[in-house]
Amino acid sequence: MQIEAVSTQPFEGQRPGTSGLRKKVTVFQQPHYLENFVQSVFDSIGDFAGHALVVGGDGRYFNREAIQTILKMAAANGFSKVLVGQGGILSTPAASCVIRKYGAYGGLILSASHNPAGPDDDFGIKYNIGNGGPAPEGVTEAIFTRTQKIEFYNIIECDDVDVDQIGNFELAGMQVAVIDPVSDYAELMQSLFDFDAIRALLSGNSLSDDFSMAFDAMHAVTGPYAKAIIEGLLGAPDGTVMNGEPKEDFGGGHPDPNLTYAHELVDLLYGDNAPDFGAASDGDGDRNMILGNHFFVTPSDSLAVLAANATLVPGYSAGIAGVARSMPTSAAVDRVATSMGLDCYETPTGWKFFGNLMDADRVTLCGEESFGTGSNHVREKDGLWAVLFWLNILAVRKESVEAILLDHWQKFGRNYYSRHDYEGVDSAAAANVLQNVRDQFGTLPGTELAGRTVASCDDFAYTDPVDGSVSENQGVRILFEDGSRIIFRLSGTGTSGATIRLYLESYEADSRQHGMDAQDALADMIASANDVSQLQALTGRDKPTVIT
Numbered sequence: 001m002q003i004e005a006v007s008t009q010p011f012e013g014q015r016p017g018t019s020g021l022r023k024k025v026t027v028f029q030q031p032h033y034l035e036n037f038v039q040s041v042f043d044s045i046g047d048f049a050g051h052a053l054v055v056g057g058d059g060r061y062f063n064r065e066a067i068q069t070i071l072k073m074a075a076a077n078g079f080s081k082v083l084v085g086q087g088g089i090l091s092t093p094a095a096s097c098v099i100r101k102y103g104a105y106g107g108l109i110l111s112a113s114h115n116p117a118g119p120d121d122d123f124g125i126k127y128n129i130g131n132g133g134p135a136p137e138g139v140t141e142a143i144f145t146r147t148q149k150i151e152f153y154n155i156i157e158c159d160d161v162d163v164d165q166i167g168n169f170e171l172a173g174m175q176v177a178v179i180d181p182v183s184d185y186a187e188l189m190q191s192l193f194d195f196d197a198i199r200a201l202l203s204g205n206s207l208s209d210d211f212s213m214a215f216d217a218m219h220a221v222t223g224p225y226a227k228a229i230i231e232g233l234l235g236a237p238d239g240t241v242m243n244g245e246p247k248e249d250f251g252g253g254h255p256d257p258n259l260t261y262a263h264e265l266v267d268l269l270y271g272d273n274a275p276d277f278g279a280a281s282d283g284d285g286d287r288n289m290i291l292g293n294h295f296f297v298t299p300s301d302s303l304a305v306l307a308a309n310a311t312l313v314p315g316y317s318a319g320i321a322g323v324a325r326s327m328p329t330s331a332a333v334d335r336v337a338t339s340m341g342l343d344c345y346e347t348p349t350g351w352k353f354f355g356n357l358m359d360a361d362r363v364t365l366c367g368e369e370s371f372g373t374g375s376n377h378v379r380e381k382d383g384l385w386a387v388l389f390w391l392n393i394l395a396v397r398k399e400s401v402e403a404i405l406l407d408h409w410q411k412f413g414r415n416y417y418s419r420h421d422y423e424g425v426d427s428a429a430a431a432n433v434l435q436n437v438r439d440q441f442g443t444l445p446g447t448e449l450a451g452r453t454v455a456s457c458d459d460f461a462y463t464d465p466v467d468g469s470v471s472e473n474q475g476v477r478i479l480f481e482d483g484s485r486i487i488f489r490l491s492g493t494g495t496s497g498a499t500i501r502l503y504l505e506s507y508e509a510d511s512r513q514h515g516m517d518a519q520d521a522l523a524d525m526i527a528s529a530n531d532v533s534q535l536q537a538l539t540g541r542d543k544p545t546v547i548t
């Protein structure tokens with residue numbers, strides 16, 4: 001087998017976004033496009049000779065082709081070993097787990113998360129470093145810089161290899177280990193949670209004699225993990241995991257676990273004879289949505305509940321070091337941290353900003369409003385982990401999801417919260433909306449909006465307390481004296497046009513006011529956000545695409 005140095009030319013636009021490089025499949029299918037990016041990664045990450053690389057993806061269309069290319073390029077570039085999930089499958093949290101467990105140099109994860117999949121839809125790739133987490137901005141910028149200068153890439157000339165049989169083989173002097181994608185992850189979950197207690201709950205011996213749950217894998221990567229753990233190790237009845245067969249096009253769906261896209265699960269939990277607990281995960285298995293019987297838990301509240309109840313769970317019984325949330329995430333967890341005397345960090349959007357805090361043992365739990373929750377057990381957000389955490393809490397407290405939330409709000413107050421997404425809007429119009437708000441930074445403070453006084457306005461910037469790196473322009477904020485917030489951000493994960501995210505938050509201490517619908521509670525904030533920004537006039541939209 002011969003190493004070939006293939007000459008190539010740079011492609012424009014290979015800058016990783018919030019979570020890696022995401023483009024249409026047709027873009028990735030252009031000759032050299034994937035190869036250029038992979039070589040740029042290898043050229044930017046230091047000396048990996050003699051080390052291992054982890055490779056796997058969410059199984060979407062083009063996953064298999066990409067795996068073959070990466071294996072041949074890893075061999076040609078001098079990795080000593082590649083660990084690849086059987087069939088090319090590894091959920092994002094499982095990839096993080098495997099990188100850490102086997103001390104790999106890093107990993108390439110193939111996913112566009114919840115973005116739709118198929119020949120006309122999206123594909124993605126991102127590099128994770130040796131701690132198992134997404135590469136920090138310094139590394140992603142170095143990769144991008146390299147993509148603009150690349151002249152050739154290295155690849156082995158050979159037939160495709162078989163990644164469907166578990167076992168080891170050699171590829172041009174590099175060892176390839178095809179591993180079970182589930183077992184290392186399942187073992188880690190067993191080390192964190194009380195599986196006996198959850199098993200008792202699921203078999204009806206604990207909370208009530210008819211406790212039941214449903215998990216919607218949305219035809220994406222979590223299916224095999226959820227089946228093995230929830231139906232297998234924890235003994236839930238067959239069929240508890242819905243849509244558990246991963247498909248290359250995710251069954252034509254949009255595997256984003258929210259109230260809009262996970263409607264099959266939502267209908268079940270809001271229907272007659274609803275289960276006590278419902279959960280869903282996304283395309284690559286790192287997001288989660290938590291539902292009770294006729295009850296929705298916002299991701300921001302979920303993080304706060306996990307933090308407040310962490311010591312009930314074996315893996316966290318000794319207490320947690322601190323918590324972190326992304327800036328747009330509600331401050332519900334901040335209130336828990338204050339009452340527990342924990343440090344609380346506010347980071348820009350994207351999991352890459354949590355890694356340093358976890359490596360430095362400053363935080364144990366972190367989360368984002370976008371249905372992402374996780375801990376220092378890996379360095380990615382982890383959908384199934386959050387579900388097991390909730391099940392463990394339910395098994396110990398023997399109360400309903402709703403009762404746990406009402407009790408939580410009673411203790412800490414309620415942070416009414418909502419996110420309005422305007423998807424696929426014109427990019428220039430989206431930029432104008434944010435600029436329009438920025439232009440009022442000088443005049444808004446001190447004025448009244450939505451019956452509240454504006455305290456300050458800014459473009460959110462973050463200085464990493466561990467390595468001192470600075471990230472600017474991470475969201476336009478209007479901050480009120482009573483702690484309420486209106487935030488505008490542009491998505492960094494889309495593949496066409498722009499998506500404006502409008503985040504709204506308002507705190508209510510009085511428990512007699514905790515039963516409102518979030519849209520009603522925030523109605524004046526929503527109206528003010530539109531007045532200030534002229535969002536709807538500038539984009540020509542009269543309502544959001546998705547409300548969560």
Ligand code: VG1
Pocket residue numbers: 018019112113114282286287326349350351368369370372490491492493494501
């Ligand atoms: C979105 C979310 C962000 C999340 C990111 C990756 O980014 O808002 O919180 O970290 O997706 O999640 P953006 O830039 O579109 O707002 V995943 O599950 O897509 O890897």
Ligand code: CO
Pocket residue numbers: 113114282283284285286287
């Ligand atoms: Co995801």
